[in-house]
Amino acid sequence: MTDRPGKHRALLRSALKRALILAPILPALGADTREALLLGGPAVVAATWLSLHLLPPQRPLRLIRFLALLPGFLWRSLLGGVDVAWRAFHPRMPLNPGWASVPSDLPDGGKVALGAEFSLMPGTLVAGTRDGRLLVHMLDADQHLEGAVRLEEARIARMLGQPDTAHESLPTSGAGPS
Amino acid sequence: MIDAASLLLSVAGLIFFLAGTVGILRFPDTHSRLHALTKADNLGLGLIALAVALQAESWAAIAKIVLIWALVLLAAGTSAQLVARVALQQGGAPGSGRDDAGPDAVGSTPSGQRDPAG
Structure with missing residues (x-):
């Protein structure tokens, strides 16, 4: 492709990181004997190769920051489940569905990650993008969305190793359900 | 003790699965139903996975x-x-009742494009 050594090194680093993510799947599947690893090792290499082809590395993924996001994400997805279950069981079914479109500067992969996260958070669901704006469906149209989007966007941007310009304008009110 | 925790977590998980189903039946439009399906079922599975993990005999099983x-x-x-994107493009699935007017109903900058997300 190219003979610039910096680019090669970046590609190699991405490959190693992805292999590091994929490799723990092997023991989880029960492949912990030497014979199993003879098959599993090449499988990890093949999966890494496929991953690099399907999603070429754009920005370096910060594994530590990705892991740091997990607890908060799990907690908010728990809140999301409780929130929607409460609305479903409530006799009067408190719903006030509506739409919002929120601008986002994340790259495409980052938008998908943000969308997946928002689809599990309380009261929000992403239905694709239009002109770089996320189309967000809300169970409660009065929900304050902009703050939560900025907050999550900044987190994902940091995970993707972008310069976090959005950091200064972080609002404090945020991811709550109401 | 661990059995009791497993039992409790499974029951809680089942309640959230039930909530997801109730939401699909009760919620008025495709997108609201999708909220119920995704979020409640995800939490239900998480709780049941936790309940099963407590009973696991090895770390590999937990992994x-x-x-x-x-x-x-x-x-x-x-x-x-x-699903949300496709439902938006098709104006709500058949039989889903009135889906509201979509993101165009919001007072955001009009884009002039009829077809969202290309």
């Missing part, structure tokens, strides 16, 4: 449960977006 749950989580977050 397998975590892997399954992580894959389902990933799939739920992704497929919810895809």
